Amino acid sequence: MRRVLFAVAGLAAGTTLLVVLKTGPAATPVAGAARTEATGRPAAAPTAAAPGPARATGAAPTGAATDPGRSGTGPSAGSRPTRPRATAHAPAPGRSSAAPKAPTGPRTLYGSVVKAPGYGNVQVQITVSGRTVTAVKAIELPFDTPTSEQKSASVRQRYETKGEALAYATGRSARLDAVSGATETSAAYRGSLQSALDQR
Template identity: 45%
Template sequence: MRRALVAITGLAASTTALVVLKAAPGTSQVAQELPAGQAPAAPVPDEPSPDSSAAPTSRAPAATRSPRPERRASSSPTPRPTATGATRTSPTPRTSTAAPRPTVRTVTGPVVSNEFGNVQVQITVSGSRIVDAVAVELPEKTAQSARRSEDVNSRYSGTSGMVVARQGADLDTVSGATATSGSYRQSLQAAIDRARG
């Protein structure tokens, strides 16, 4: 048992001697980096006497070098300086919460004539949706035709009229104003075709 202990101590001593020799000036610094507080084991003679139980008193000087401080990983990368000295950071993407506004345009249909006069319709389109309709011209030759034209206009035109509600020229005929209703639908359909074309 004592021989095994002496052999282990001898191996530790020879390793320490190697480390100390390599730590001499002009040699590699790898061997100098021992953990702080760990002293090398003392060298042991090649053939110890059987009655020596104490460890030898001579020790090689321990290489003292403070361990390197650990690098802490930073949570964000450090910006690298550019050639001009300004720091470069990655651009932050711009996010837009508002949707792009649709194009609003006004389209006028052709003049459609009937026995009572001319009818022409103009629509306002936002994107592909009709948002308003206006009768630019309606028959007004007589009081009766003016009254019927007013009925057609109030039923079809405006932002809350039948044209906006149905989003097309499929409109109900206004009672007593069949010719004006038909002319209105024709001019309206042509305006819708122009807006979509």
């Protein structure tokens, strides 16, 4: 009788073991709810493994092509390579064809000192407004001797009092003729006047 009871108990235990092994370690919803009520904490959901082979980060798969366009260092798919921007150069300053404007206020220009052989030095100054000569005057003439004084007076009378030098300076006269009897002094006067006119 005891042997029969032991056999029945062993059969029941084996059947239960087989049923547990077939269902696996996953807890049924009822068992999970029971655990939650017992511990007061929700049962942790089983983590499912990602399907497919795991990929190693940073390493290319074996047999992958070494195309730089597809490698990790190359540009990503769909991106366009950036082109260097052309730097804008400032335009070179061009030369202006317009003539520089002359100063508007009156100016005094001094001619060079020219020596009248045998008599002395001669220097002429001019007054200019813009580019127009408005006055001509000798600031140095030889007056050391009565002869040089006479010659200088003749030159001053002809060129300045009569206005021949101003007419020549403003273009109203094509020539500035020599003064009779004072050739050297008048030549020195004309040379100094021309050097002053060249400074305009």
